[in-house]
Amino acid sequence: MNLDDFHHLDAPWSELSACVVGTGISGSAVVRALREKNARVVVVDAADDDRARTRATELEALGASVRLGDDATLPDGVDVVVTSPGMRPTAPLFAAADAAGVPVWGDVELAWRLRPREGAAPWLAITGTNGKTTTVRMLASMLTAAGLRAEAVGNVGTPVLDAVLARDLDGNQAYDVLALELSSFQLHWLTPWTEGSNAPRMRAAAVLNIAPDHLDWHGSPEAYAAAKGRIFAGAEVACVYNSADPATEKLVREADVTEGCRAVGFGLGTPAPGNFGVVEDLLVDRAFVADTRNEAAELAALADVVPAAPHNVANALAAAALARAHGVPPEAVRQGLRTFRPDAHRIAHVATVDDVAYIDDSKATNGHAAAASLRAYPSIVWVAGGLAKGASFDELVAEARDRLRAVVLLGADRAVIREALERHAPDVPVSEVAATDTGAMDLVVRTAAELARPGDTVLLAPACASMDMFLNYGARGDAFAEAVHRLPGNVS
Structure with a gap:
């Protein structure tokens, strides 16, 4: 089977046979999406306890086959494996898939492939070691303030699969644009974009910061950073990086992006032309203005950021850069920040x-x-x-x-x-x-x-x-x- 055919909602999904790893939230969302398209699905899970059996019964009611107590053996006859984000890449199932020539997708990859052929909502994506959830929710608030139907999805809030497939009362796409939080695990499983490919690509993307984390999963700091850097591949409008974190700028320099995509830095000082920063008590944009050398758009005051701790101001600037890359006017950035409040347990x-x-x-x-x-x-x-x-x-x-x-x-x-x-x-x-x-x-x-x-x-x-x-x-x-x-x- 040629899996290159599966790059839009109208692909022949009923001809696909998929192995879905895990019966949890992510796996269940994948099963629902695939069964709605009449794909054949077998679910595998290492667990075989009461909770797993309850979930298995629910998935079987959707028409999936479920195998509990073994997530290491590749089922016969499958065309693709769809994994939950946290499954380690060293798992025996993936070695078996590689040996059999069976590709492995993550839930984000599947969501991209299930988008409509025409007019799909663009993706504005955020990753980083810290600050992802706050920043993606700030971004969603700015987009909503601009009158767009937007949602924070992915590693936070609504699963990206559910958001891609959601419809309004008239049967149209429920969202104009999606604000994605992507973890290093999710990014690891994305097919790398190259010119001319149909692999996932963002309208604009940001890496907030890079610090050693999840090294037991990725194997090395280099592999962890490389996974984060995949968010920039194929970016259309902007790659947003942290001016105070050279590792994020390095990822931009190494990224294979669409012609015309620009690098946009953000930081707490006076911004250079083409970047975002702070002048006195104002957040300003010197990237998405007519004359980047001589103009700056005033976006908000420091008092509009709650709390106005330095790292949270940096979050606000990153969110603003993505919003402005999508054409959000300054007044909507300001209103989005004024109405936003961070989730609990965040400073x-x-x-x-x-x-x-x-x-x-x-x-x-x-x-x-x-x-x-x-x-x-x-x-x-x-x-x-x-x-x-x-x-x-x-x-x-x-x-x-x-x-x-x-x-x-x-x-x-x-x-x-x-x-x-x-x-x-x-x-x-x-x-x-x-x-x-x-x-x-x-x-x-x-x-x-x-x-x-x-x-x-x-x-x-x-x-x-x-x-x-x-x-x-x-x-x-x-x-x-x-x-x-x-x-x-x-x-x-």
């Missing part, structure tokens, strides 16, 4: 007690994210720790030490952060909370409150994953907020 103000601010940035699950949060405040009692995932914290501590009033550590790998503090900030007071029960966060917050002085910020920016003590980073942030609200004092 969120919890309360002020005795003139000490308590900030929940539980989503800062790695050193790069925590460093951005620490830069936002001048005097901090830092709450950190959890599962370090093999990370080192020397650079983080060395950069932040002059801002640290004190540190309160918790979690399984707190000793790794303590040792970095001993090396690089030996004069900063450090308290450790060894408890792991439900009362641990109360003790953490009380200890932080005792160490703080009026005007300080108690900042939960753990730089670690949460699963040693909590269900997820959200549960950790909730526990922090609840403990803050239990503090005695005047809470505002």
Whole structure:
């Protein structure tokens, strides 16, 4: 079978036989999409417990065959494997597919191939180690403010497959444009675009930052960065990069893009011609104006960005660059920022007690994210720790030490952060909370409150994953907020 034929909604999908990996949210969305087009589908999953069997029954009701307890053996007679994003590329199933000459698609690739032949909603895409979700939601807010039917999809919100296939009451496409958040896992599985190919390509794309992450999955920092760089392949209007992060600019230089696509940098300083930046208290565009050397479009004030922490201003500039690449006027960028509020646990103000601010940035699950949060405040009692995932914290501590009033550590790998503090900030007071029960966060917050002085910020920016003590980073942030609200004092 020639899979090059499967590049639009009207392709002969009923002739396709697909192996779908996983019965979870992503796999279920893939099965629904393929069965709606009458493709033959067999689903494989390593799990064979009650939950998996329940999901299998639901998928079988859609007409799929399901094999539980084995996701390593390639089913006979399949034309393509469609994998969930998190499945490791070293899995035996993919080796078997490669040996049999069977291609592997991700859910994003399938969504691209299921787009209408004509008039499909363009994709504006965002990736990066940190800040993806906030930025893609900012972008969706700007697009909506411009009167466009837009949605944040992909690695956040609506699955991209569901968005591509969604229809309005008249049977037309439900969206004018899609704002995609793409993880390194999703990007790894994209077919690389080349001139003349039908591989996925973005109208405009942004890489916010690059820091070592998911190296156990990708195998090396180079492979991780290369996966991120795939977002630029075939970009039509703009490749947006972080002027303060040379790794993102390098990905633009190496990208194979459409003729006429421009490189657009964003940063917190005065922008050079062709870039986005900040002039006094204004976010400005010197890229999508008539005269980039002598003109700048005023987009918004710093006060329109909530919170106006440096890394969040950078997020706003990246979102604005993508919006402007799609023709969104400055006033819609401003209105989109004014109406946007970040998701929970992202540098969120919890309360002020005795003139000490308590900030929940539980989503800062790695050193790069925590460093951005620490830069936002001048005097901090830092709450950190959890599962370090093999990370080192020397650079983080060395950069932040002059801002640290004190540190309160918790979690399984707190000793790794303590040792970095001993090396690089030996004069900063450090308290450790060894408890792991439900009362641990109360003790953490009380200890932080005792160490703080009026005007300080108690900042939960753990730089670690949460699963040693909590269900997820959200549960950790909730526990922090609840403990803050239990503090005695005047809470505002």
